[in-house]
Amino acid sequence: MNHRPAAVAVACLILFVAGCGSSESSSPTTTTAAETSQHTFEVDHFAEGAIVGDVATAECTLSGETITTCSTVTISGAPATYSPGPFCPDTITTTADDAGIWFDGNGTYDLTGEFIKNLATFYNDDQWHMYDDLGKVKVTDSQAAFLGAARPDVDPQYQNQCVEGRVEWLTNGESITKSVVIPTTPVMAAGSSSAQSSDWGITLDGIVIAKSAPVSAILGAHTIAAFDDCGGHFNNVEGYHLHGATGCGTLDDDHLAGETAMFGYAMDGFPIHLPLSGADLEAANLDDCGGHSVAGIGYHYHANDPSKNSVLTCLKGEFVATDAAQGGPPQGPPPGGAPGPAR
Ligand SMILES: [Zn+2]
Numbered sequence: 001m002n003h004r005p006a007a008v009a010v011a012c013l014i015l016f017v018a019g020c021g022s023s024e025s026s027s028p029t030t031t032t033a034a035e036t037s038q039h040t041f042e043v044d045h046f047a048e049g050a051i052v053g054d055v056a057t058a059e060c061t062l063s064g065e066t067i068t069t070c071s072t073v074t075i076s077g078a079p080a081t082y083s084p085g086p087f088c089p090d091t092i093t094t095t096a097d098d099a100g101i102w103f104d105g106n107g108t109y110d111l112t113g114e115f116i117k118n119l120a121t122f123y124n125d126d127q128w129h130m131y132d133d134l135g136k137v138k139v140t141d142s143q144a145a146f147l148g149a150a151r152p153d154v155d156p157q158y159q160n161q162c163v164e165g166r167v168e169w170l171t172n173g174e175s176i177t178k179s180v181v182i183p184t185t186p187v188m189a190a191g192s193s194s195a196q197s198s199d200w201g202i203t204l205d206g207i208v209i210a211k212s213a214p215v216s217a218i219l220g221a222h223t224i225a226a227f228d229d230c231g232g233h234f235n236n237v238e239g240y241h242l243h244g245a246t247g248c249g250t251l252d253d254d255h256l257a258g259e260t261a262m263f264g265y266a267m268d269g270f271p272i273h274l275p276l277s278g279a280d281l282e283a284a285n286l287d288d289c290g291g292h293s294v295a296g297i298g299y300h301y302h303a304n305d306p307s308k309n310s311v312l313t314c315l316k317g318e319f320v321a322t323d324a325a326q327g328g329p330p331q332g333p334p335p336g337g338a339p340g341p342a343r
């Protein structure tokens with residue numbers, strides 16, 4: 001079958017809420033992540049092409065009032081080492097090799113033709129019917145369809161469509177770069193937070209690790225916002241972005257027993273490693289944010305299993321909470337769309 005360049009989706013709207021400035025920081029009650037060998041933010045770990053332009057380093061004030069040094073990086077928005085897709089199956093007989101995946105918080109599923117054919121049964125709702133009389137799956141096949149469907153308030157005419165997008169359908173016809181400000185050396189916060197900033201972090205391949213896809217809105221419109229096998233898809237707000245960590249892209253592996261490779265940095269500057277499973281997961285004794293400290297790495301997160309539809313659960317470190325510094329495209333409603341959370 002044809003390889004569709006790309007995408008689907010909906011995005012994750014980003015409202016940065018917290019202000020970042022406090023005038024004078026009184027003595028911070030937080031401590032720097034103390035592992036002697038705490039892994040810090042290092043540009044060298046990123047794939048070539050993942051970062052656009054120069055990385056600026058400047059003083060910054062973090063969410064817990066700590067004044068420290070932050071790096072401002074602009075990520076390319078296009079995975080540096082792989083091409084997005086495929087996403088939706090072409091027909092109700094398409095196999096897993098020629099389609100992406102779907103995860104809804106309860107499980108991860110190969111997005112086969114059979115899965116599409118079985119949606120009404122799977123979700124126990126007879127309004128699902130995403131294929132025609134010839135067995136062809138209804139897929140968003142134009143920019144208009146993508147823009148109308150890859151958002152939480154799906155245009156009714158695109159209900160019962162498998163949603164995917166591609167770079168050329170984005171408003172500017174190109175990948176969406178994004179500037180993020182990340183503490184160069186992570187600082188533990190007084191408590192866990194969900195990070196008011198938009199996203200969980202960025203990958204070493206130069207894409208955004210978004211928060212959860214709005215599954216209830218997606219399924220409520222009888223759509224499937226297909227992910228590729230790498231756990232990413234397109235929307236018009238963030239371009240290609242990640243909702244699940246499946247091991248694609250650039251990895252940094254120290255090959256430590258019981259550990260997995262790092263694939264990105266969280267907004268608080270702590271590394272994010274691939275999910276743990278089985279005995280390694282049990283032995284890791286992860287905290288409520290999925291993190292732990294290990295000699296040689298320091299504190300780091302392990303991504304949740306993709307089925308959770310959330311790469312991280314919370315952040316342990318202080319992060320930069322500011323709208324202006326995070327840059328990115330205007331966060332208004334997508335063309336023809338109403339404001340609201342993106343998917
Ligand atoms: Zn999304």
Ligand SMILES: [Zn+2]
Pocket residue numbers: 258259260273284292294300301302
């Ligand atoms: Zn670990």
